Amino acid sequence: DQQVKQNSPSLSVQEGRISILNCDYTNSMFDYFLWYKKYPAEGPTFLISISSIKDKNEDGRFTVFLNKSAKHLSLHIVPSQPGDSAVYFCAASGDKVIFGPGTSLSVIP
């Protein structure tokens, strides 16, 4: 039973445009959500997080939105850059940190 879902395995975006990565979760006990970026052959790197008491958190080009009623969060990257091309993992924290399957983002120059 997949508690954290990222239904888009891949996404392609033109450089300078907005990238929107989506994540859905099923467990209402999750109270903290995180996004990680992963390059091949490297460990995941923390990007941004959000507590369940907030609906938005922004850090530079990265913004995470949380819709608790829909059990949905999204990561917006504006503007997208070629260096953003990587796999992005959504994670949710309850009694343990559960990761989604990832979305591979390609930013086309």
Next chain:
Amino acid sequence: KAGVTQTPRYLIKTRGQQVTLSCSPISGHRSVSWYQQTPGQGLQFLFEYFSETQRNKGNFPGRFSGRQFSNSRSEMNVSTLELGDSALYLCASSTPGGALGNTIYFGEGSWLTVV
């Protein structure tokens, strides 16, 4: 401040053997979690240790085990290796409060190939 350190980075083992992977967390972090990543899969949670005690465990067979030492360093062991155990094994540590509600930071991972 040094990051999470995992050793070895790469290793090849034969079916039936056992393997031990090591992880040194960020200084001051008391929680260490282990994850398995295989092609096409996300990061599958193995277990979490906090102050030398296993606090959470994922859905992996008993062949997968771990421990944490008093200095917060952790090891994971896989016995009777199978081909399907070939994966990237990632260790993560989190801020002193533990992994719950805190950011976890990953090491570079240990690539295990079972032949």
